[in-house]
Amino acid sequence: MHVVIMGCGRVGASLAAAVERLGNSVAVVDKDQHAFRRLSTDFHGQQVVGGGFDRRVLVKAGIERASAFAAVSSGDNSNIISARVARETFGVEHVVARIYDAKRAEVYERLGIPTVATVPWTTDRLMRTLLPDGVASAWRDPTGKVAIVALPVHEGWVGHTLAELEQATGARIAFVMRFGTGVLPAPKTVVQADDQVYVAALSGTISDVTAAAGQPPEEAS
Template sequence: MHVVIMGCGRVGASLAAALQRLDHTVAVVDKDPRSFHRLGKHFQGKQVVGNGIDREVLGEAAVEQAAAFAAVSNGDNSNIVSARVARETFGVDHVVARIYDPKRAEVYQRLGIPTVATVPWTTDRFLRMLLPEGVATEWRDPSGAVAVLQLPLHEGWVGRRVSDVEASIGARVAFIMRFGNGVLPDRKTVVQAEDTVYVAALSGTVTDVTAAARRAPEES
């Protein structure tokens, strides 16, 4: 398929190279022609100099034939405007924009533009490396307010109801991986040995939630 990338910084160049390795055609748009040196001598796609919010520039990048569009410049406003132009003017099906400000990301998500909120995502990646015991989140909403994480659950919770776990840790059990299958629990679901439990929690409560989960349940 054909993919248009707006922004030829490190992310844009890396994304272009990865797409080319997967045998997709790629056009990269950037205002600074010097940025294209990041693509390397083996890049075979199109290099378009210009503003990624300009319809003529996007037309030169063959956005009409594009199945996907990625806006990864260093400007939130430019990314979201170009993403909206790609979707609303040219009808590109798969559009994503990189956003630095998580509050803006939430607004743009409501407009139907999938976003990658760089700061929360990067923070989570560092946490995965620094805290290998499962404290880092698996997913975070664009605003950074809600996190889904794998719960480091004390073995004493085996045989207890999900509703008891939720009441103790102060978070919602989102799903359980059981014998390789996803399970959507209800309040009567009982935690089994070897279950991997994932919860949805407010970001500011993640530390307290995981600490509570590591403790043995109180005897009723």
């Protein structure tokens, strides 16, 4: 398939190389011709100079035959405008935009443009590296508002229902990994030893949820 990437910064150049390695054709668009120096020496795709929301530039990059479009420049406005042009004008099926402002990302998601909120995603990656035994989200929605977290649970919860744990933490239990198998919880499902509990929680509440689950039931309630 053909992929058009708007923005040839470090992310754009790395993405272009990865997509091409999978056997796809790639066109990279950037208004700064010197930006293409970031591309690897064995890159064989198109290098198109111009704005990512200029229709003539996009046509030159092959947008009319593209199956995917990624807007990964350093500007939120440029990324979202380019993504909307690709989706709404040229009907590209798979479109994604990198957005630094998580609040704005939420708005764009409602417009039907998948986004990657860079700051929340980067924070999670750093948490996994700095605190390998700590809490970091296993999944986060692109706006950064809701996360699914692997929750460390105090051993005192064994034998209590997941409904009790939900009430104590204020989070919604999404699923449980038990003996390597995913289990969808029912109201009367009981916590067993070695269960790995995953909860859905709002960003900003994860530390409180973790603290509550880390206490035995008597103290958590």
